[in-house]
Amino acid sequence: MKVLVINGPNINMLGIREPAVYGSQNFQDLLKFIEQSAAEEGISVDCYQSNHEGDLVDKIQAAYGVYDGIVINPAAYTHTSVAILDALKAVAIPAVEVHISKVSEREDFRQISYAGKACVKTYAGLGFEGYRQGLLFLKEYLKK
Numbered sequence: 001m002k003v004l005v006i007n008g009p010n011i012n013m014l015g016i017r018e019p020a021v022y023g024s025q026n027f028q029d030l031l032k033f034i035e036q037s038a039a040e041e042g043i044s045v046d047c048y049q050s051n052h053e054g055d056l057v058d059k060i061q062a063a064y065g066v067y068d069g070i071v072i073n074p075a076a077y078t079h080t081s082v083a084i085l086d087a088l089k090a091v092a093i094p095a096v097e098v099h100i101s102k103v104s105e106r107e108d109f110r111q112i113s114y115a116g117k118a119c120v121k122t123y124a125g126l127g128f129e130g131y132r133q134g135l136l137f138l139k140e141y142l143k144k
């Protein structure tokens, strides 16, 4: 089982950006956590991060026929990007939406998720653990 983990803008700034919201661990810590979680579950994982909407769309398109599942934290593009939503729908690869923070308890403008409309599951507010839950969910989901 091959899973692509995609992170959007500013996730590479973890550890520096708003530690009260996103915690003190940095992006390298997140990558290590994802790789270790995937290895424990026997999942082959590739991680990708970009600050650019079109690059994220390109990566989702390129996943077609290559990956069995996608775990995606589109970050700020969650709340604005119809292009990412359309790309996820186009490839129709089962996708799980992850947010480090509890977006439901944050600003009004964060209450809409376009990408989430193409995802089979959402985890928010669990910190890094949300990515592990996303991998576990896909493992079970893809068995069916």
Ligand code: DQA
Pocket (backbone or CB within 6 Å): 009, 010, 011, 073, 074, 075, 076, 077, 078, 098, 099, 100, 101, 102, 103, 110
């Ligand atoms: C985020 C939540 C988004 O609202 C925000 O723009 C991010 C990160 C999260 O992981 O909690 O950049 O996706």
